Amino acid sequence: MIRQPDSQHAECAAPGSDSDRGFDGWVPSDVRGKLTEDAPLDKLVWFKSGGAADWLFEPADTDDLVSFLARLDEGTPVMALGLGSNLIVRDGGVPGVVVRLGKAFATVEVLRDQVVECGGGASGILVSSTARDAGIAGLEFLRGIPGTVGGFVRMNGGAYGREVADILVDCDVALHDGTLITVPVADLHYTYRHSNLPDGAIVVSARFKGTAGDPKVIGAEMDRIAQAREESQPLRSKTGGSTFKNPTGDKAWRLVDAAGCRGLKVGGAQVSEKHANFLINTGDATSADIETLGEEVRRRVSESQGVTLEWEIKRVGRW
Template sequence: MQIGEDDWAETAPDAHEHPGFGVDVPKGTRGDLTPDAPLAKLVWFKSGGAADWLFEPADTEDLIHFLSGLEPGTPVMALGLGSNLIVRDGGIPGVVVRLGKPFSSVEVLRDNMLECGGGAPGILVASKARDAGIAGLEFLRGIPGTVGGFVRMNGGAYGREVADILVDCDVVISDGNLVTLPVEDLDYTYRHSRLTDDAIVVAARFRGAKGDPEVIGAEMDRIADERENSQPLRTKTGGSTFKNPEGAKAWKLVDEAGCRGLAKGGARVSEKHANFLINTGEATSADIEGLGEEIRRRVAERTGYNLEWEIRRVGRP
């Protein structure tokens, strides 16, 4: 089923001209700074516009140095694997900060703890925990993102969430200040924290419990198999699209509203899992977001539930 252009009213802010933000690079900056940087290749949907600037810091000190030299008010946003993100076609104003290899370390500490860089992927964290005999972090095998992203949004899967394992995290604010926040200060709720968009999680400490590496590995394999069998992993997708409302499952509501297989432009609701949107080839971000909004409208009309986006949507329409 294909949605026509007239079937969806744009709900994002009105599009208008943006001159972009200039950036004066502070002397001594060691990381890479790229102007007008295309972001589509860096996000799982493979769609969207460019960042005014893309900064890839050499380390935490370099990030602090760079941000402290920015003009006050310059927008700043962190980008991890881009797995749960729609970058709108007009691009992202200001600076996008991408934490690369220097932020991907995972170190085993005492008392069943791990210290992880903000750019470390969930599968690496879970694997390090398994090898160290630390149980309770297996669910991270099922989160397609980095530490910075799932700490920010209280990522979760298979009955567990980050709030269950986080001890504290190191966060750099857009003015360059570095703070360490205990889990209690994040005010975690379902897929939400108090961290603002300009807060960049550069490291986090997680605590599990002593466990048997073979048992831990078996659970990770079970999670991997379940994802493979139930989710469209080998497509251009953005993970779970909508949050589960209290007492209901988002995929089931989407299905009941007749939206499985629904399409708009190059975007389509997955036939395999109705809470996943996919880019079938040449979808724009407007196609993907527009399809999501049409699903929300139909689900509300059919079931009375107002689905909330789980995927972040950022940038200029």
């Protein structure tokens, strides 16, 4: 069984101070990866905004990660960071430790029976391209998810009619206390853009199963997905991907449009003119601008359309 988080909103930390730091100045002496104090995160997220992490840890490998986690104080907040494509880092920074999985976790290996084993830091493009080259169909939609395996396994990422729940066999997860476990897909209890992985748990690898296919046909489908994204989404802007979850039976972008929010601005943040379910940083937006704009959109949609939109983008850190 997977331990449950205390709250589904635990990742959105309250305003903090130095007391939020779990290390109290102490760093494990045998870390082989890179550990940085007061590390800026704005350059690591797609919105290009937000504060610093108290500590940023980039482990050398899985053993380095679990050893590090096992030595942390029990109450130290831990958060995994992938490509930062679906994330608002608040301007006050992130308390505790942010873990970023680097090249050692970006591997993809083809196993038998159309199974692909992927590191938690591997991108959706790399996974789908490797599957294509091996003649494995069913993973093409990962080409349309701008993130890493760790993130879209946690969130049951999906695009173009498919989601991770359709292809995941199991995943290896490092828990907050340094325990490494293998979790079968059934134990994640996937729902729309949600799993029951607890806060502080980090997906270090996962196995996806497809079906036998023709690499040319698979490649053509991946090209179609790439073209559809290019035509419909503001990919060349500082953005965070889909902002709100699609309500049952409807589309978030349609509701935002119907509420008259396309092009709406708060400070340097704007609702995209190209796709109304995307927020963009026009150049100098703070994370507060972006989050405030999102909340204003939610308010207007609720008042005019009678629907309360749920955030799909994760918001983390201190105000």
